[in-house]
Every structure is written in C-alpha cells, then in structure tokens.
Amino acid sequence: MPTxxxxxxxxxxxxxxxxxxxxxxxxxVVARYQGGNxxxxxLVVGGERTVVHLIPAGVLHRGTTCILGNGxxxxxxxxxxxxxxLQEKGYLTDAGQLRIDERAHVxxxxxxxxxxxxxxxxGERAIGTTGRGIGPCYEDKAxxxxxxxxxxxxxxxxxxxxxxxxxxxxxxxxxxxEQPPEIDAILEEYAVYAERLRPYVxxxxxxxxxxxxxxxxxxFEGAQAAMLDLDHGTYPFVTSSNTVAGVVxxxxxxxxxxxxxxxxIAKAYTTRVGAGPFPTxxxxxxxxxxxxxxxxxxxxxxxxxxxxxxxxVVVKQAARLSGLSGIALTKLxxxxxxxxxxxxxxxxxxxxxxxxxxxxxxxxxxxxxxxxELEGWTEDLSGARRFEELPVAARKYISRIEELTGAPVxxxxxxxxxxxxxxxxxxxxx
Ligand code: GDP
Ligand code: IMO
Ligand code: MG
Numbered sequence: 001m002p003t004x005x006x007x008x009x010x011x012x013x014x015x016x017x018x019x020x021x022x023x024x025x026x027x028x029v030v031a032r033y034q035g036g037n038x039x040x041x042x043l044v045v046g047g048e049r050t051v052v053h054l055i056p057a058g059v060l061h062r063g064t065t066c067i068l069g070n071g072x073x074x075x076x077x078x079x080x081x082x083x084x085x086l087q088e089k090g091y092l093t094d095a096g097q098l099r100i101d102e103r104a105h106v107x108x109x110x111x112x113x114x115x116x117x118x119x120x121x122x123g124e125r126a127i128g129t130t131g132r133g134i135g136p137c138y139e140d141k142a143x144x145x146x147x148x149x150x151x152x153x154x155x156x157x158x159x160x161x162x163x164x165x166x167x168x169x170x171x172x173x174x175x176x177x178e179q180p181p182e183i184d185a186i187l188e189e190y191a192v193y194a195e196r197l198r199p200y201v202x203x204x205x206x207x208x209x210x211x212x213x214x215x216x217x218x219x220f221e222g223a224q225a226a227m228l229d230l231d232h233g234t235y236p237f238v239t240s241s242n243t244v245a246g247v248v249x250x251x252x253x254x255x256x257x258x259x260x261x262x263x264x265i266a267k268a269y270t271t272r273v274g275a276g277p278f279p280t281x282x283x284x285x286x287x288x289x290x291x292x293x294x295x296x297x298x299x300x301x302x303x304x305x306x307x308x309x310x311x312x313v314v315v316k317q318a319a320r321l322s323g324l325s326g327i328a329l330t331k332l333x334x335x336x337x338x339x340x341x342x343x344x345x346x347x348x349x350x351x352x353x354x355x356x357x358x359x360x361x362x363x364x365x366x367x368x369x370x371x372x373e374l375e376g377w378t379e380d381l382s383g384a385r386r387f388e389e390l391p392v393a394a395r396k397y398i399s400r401i402e403e404l405t406g407a408p409v410x411x412x413x414x415x416x417x418x419x420x421x422x423x424x425x426x427x428x429x430x
Contacts, residue, residue, distance in 0.1 A: 008225025015330035017041025030058030033251030035223030040299025071251020076193035128274025205253030228319035237276025326410035
C-alpha cells in the first residue's frame with residue numbers, strides 16, 4: 001500500500017516540512033488534510049529557504065501533485081500570496097500541480113478578527129493562537145454556517161452565506177469592541193481570490209482515490225501535532241482540528257483500508273509555541289541554548305519557541321494514538337555539546353505517577369517529570385549520512401528513544417538542508 005501519513009508527535013514544528021520535502025521526490029501526490037495557515041513548514045534546499053503555510057511541502061518537486069484536502073481551512077488571500085511567491089521563485093508554474101478541494105472551508109476576515117479579539121480579551125489566560133482565524137472558521141463549519149470553496153465561487157450563494165455568518169458573528173465582534181467588516185467589501189475582495197483560485201478547484205477525493213487505485217505513492221502531510229489535537233491534546237491549549245493520523249479519513253476522503261503506514265516526526269528535544277502545560281520545559285541556560293542553536297522561532301508568527309528535554313511520555317502517547325510505524329527524529333545536531341541529556345520517562349503529579357499524559361490540565365501543569373540521564377556528545381553531526389557515522393552516545397540516545405516510545409527511528413535529521421538526513425528505512429515500506 002503506497003500511502004504514508006506524516007504527523008507531528010509533539011507540539012508542532014518538529015520538521016514535518018523538511019521530511020515531507022525529502023520524501024516528496026519519490027511521491028506522486030502530497031496532500032494536506034487538516035489545519036490551515038496556522039502551520040509553517042520550512043524547507044531548505046541548496047541554502048534557499050522556503051516557508052509554506054498552506055501549500056503542501058512537496059511543492060518544490062515539479063512532478064509531485066499537491067492537494068489541499070476538504071479538511072483544510074483556507075484563507076484565500078494567504079493562499080493567493082503563497083502561490084504568487086512560489087511562482088516568483090520558479091515553482092508551481094504548471095497550474096495542474098495544485099488541486100484545491102471544493103469542500104474545504106474558507107477563512108473570512110471575521111474569523112481572524114474574532115480570533116485576535118478573543119485572545120486579546122483573555123489576557124494572561126490566552127491560548128496563544130496564531131491569530132489566523134483557524135478556531136472561528138472551524139466553529140462556523142461545525143455550526144453549519146461556514147463558507148466552502150465551492151460556495152465562494154458562487155457569488156449569489158456567497159452573499160447569502162455571508163449575511164448569515166455576519167448576523168451571528170457581527171454582534172460578537174461588537175462585544176469585543178470591534179467594528180464588523182462590510183459585507184460588500186468582503187464580497188468584492190473575495191471575488192478576486194475566487195477567480196484566481198477557480199482553476200485549481202476540484203473534488204480532490206476523486207483524484208486521491210484514482211491515484212490510490214493506480215498504485216501511486218501518496219504522502220499525507222499533517223500539520224500541528226498530537227499534543228495540539230482537539231480531542232487528544234493538552235485541551236484547551238490545542239488547535240481546533242484533529243491532528244492524529246486517523247483524520248486522513250475525513251480530511252482527505254480516504255477509506256481506512258487504504259492507509260497503513262504512519263511516520264511520526266519528533267524533535268530530539270521538545271518545543272512548544274503558545275501557552276499551555278509543558279512538563280519538560282527548561283527556563284534556564286540549556287533552554288536558551290536549544291532556542292539559539294536550534295533557531296527556535298516560529299515560522300508563522302516569529303514567536304520564540306519554548307524549549308525543553310525530550311518527553312518520551314508525549315511521544316509514546318503520539319505513537320499509540322496515530323499508530324506510528326516509525327519515527328523521524330529531527331534536529332539531533334542541536335544537542336551536540338550538552339554534557340548530560342535528560343529524557344522524561346514518566347511524570348509525578350502530586351504524588352501520583354503517570355506514564356501517560358494526564359487529561360486534566362491542572363494535573364499536567366503540576367507534573368514533575370521523572371528523568372533518565374544519558375551521556376551527551378560533542379561532535380558536529382551535520383556531516384553524518386550513515387547511522388554508523390554518529391557518535392556512540394548519540395546512537396545510545398536514539399536506541400533509548402526507540403525503547404521508551406515503542407516505535408523504531410527510521411530517519412534521523414542532522415540539519416535543515418534536504419540532504420542532511422540519515423535514512424534508515426524506506427518509509428513507504430516501513
Ligand atoms: P514543521 O512545522 O514541523 O514543518 O517544522 P518548522 O519548519 O516549523 O520548524 C522546524 C525548523 O527546524 C525549521 O526551521 C527547519 O528548517 C529546521 N530543521 C528541520 N530539521 C532540522 C535538523 O535536523 N536540524 C536543524 N538544525 N534544523 C532543522
Ligand atoms: P506546524 O504545522 C506549532 C499552536 C498555537 C497555539 C495553538 C492554537 O507548523 O507544526 P491556532 O492558531 O491553531 O488556533 O493556535 O496551536 N499551533 C502551532 N504550534 N506548530 C504549528 O503548526 C501550530 N499551529 C498551531 O501556537 O498554541
Ligand atoms: Mg511549523
């Protein structure tokens with residue numbers, strides 16, 4: 001079965017984009033199936049850095065079809081800008097390379113305004129969202145008043161739908177002290193996006209099933225990560241979509257029998273952007289060193305990422321929830337020069353031992369990690385291309401992660417460049 005799902009195994013920014021770009025050379029299709037432009041996936045090829053927020057990270061490979069599935073929420077302004085930016089760099093010159101699902105929901109200005117106004121009103125209790133309107137858009141989808149891509153292409157329907165949304169959302173915006181946007185102005189602006197995007201719009205679920213039937217290689221590119229999943233993450237400090245691998249079914253219209261292999265991406269340490277519990281967070285010199293050496297600043301908002309030790313409780317949970325057949329361990333190079341490394345193997349929550357992530361946010365906030373110490377290494381790893389070229393201490397670190405999470409490490413990333421990669425097993429054959 002030549003399909004592979006790639007998901008984040010921590011709190012996001014694990015390097016999913018890099019890994020998808022690495023494998024996309026051997027994929028016919030790369031499809032996103034949830035989230036929106038809250039994601040930021042960085043690709044580095046030959047020293048050139050490209051950040052994609054919506055378009056799948058396979059886009060740098062001309063022969064790879066990129067799909068935005070029905071489960072994605074699309075800000076058409078951002079998407080148009082992203083298409084233009086890529087075209088200016090010489091990518092995406094063939095319109096047939098990008099396909100946008102007609103059932104994907106559209107992010108409207110009111111969604112971004114509500115997201116930001118709400119966060120501002122929450123003050124210290126804010127979630128730390130990306131402010132991209134993701135939550136309010138998914139809310140309108142669930143409330144059955146959202147606008148889908150196909151609706152945006154139908155001017156009359158769009159006006160009616162927008163009237164309905166603004167009737168509900170306008171007063172709420174006013175409550176936050178914001179002036180609701182003018183419906184006519186939105187219609188005019190979105191009519192331009194609609195015409196620009198029209199050539200790309202189709203029912204992508206048909207395309208995906210045809211490709212599966214033809215035995216083509218399909219990569220499903222997850223955004224965010226297990227601990228940001230709406231159900232399974234550190235609620236309420238999560239995103240508004242499900243992020244576990246099973247969501248490919250609803251978000252791309254693929255039957256369970258067609259998907260099997262799942263690769264989880266995990267950093268060799270842990271980071272988190274935004275608020276919420278983070279048991280292994282380091283607010284000391286080591287945390288600062290990880291941030292500086294790892295360049296841990298958000299690709300979407302530029303915010304500094306919180307940094308901490310590898311948390312095997314989190315990654316084991318992600319492995320269970322998404323059925324990881326393998327782990328791609330990224331940013332191993334960043335750990336060079338730290339004499340002693342720590343891995344959390346369990347938590348102590350007020351005297352109770354947890355070897356899973358507790359559902360209660362207050363328990364998790366009070367969790368004290370139970371650590372295991374491992375010897376570090378000093379060598380620069382960026383030149384390593386084979387497992388045997390890694391220092392013994394680094395190999396032991398990897399083996400311990402495999403034991404603690406129950407998933408084999410099948411790829412090791414030692415730098416941001418596409419080829420700074422040690423591939424241990426073909427992911428499509430895991
Ligand atoms: P994503 O959201 O999961 O795609 O990850 P991001 O792109 O937001 O963040 C990962 C960051 O780490 C990006 O700046 C990547 O270029 C960079 N990166 C990825 N893999 C490695 C690696 O193995 N080593 C180093 N030093 N940087 C990496
Ligand atoms: P990628 O795909 C890291 C976080 C936000 C915030 C919470 C809710 O690049 O890994 P939202 O805007 O989704 O309502 O914000 O989720 N968040 C991410 N953190 N990487 C991401 O995506 C994220 N997308 C959302 O920081 O804490
Ligand atoms: Mg990111």
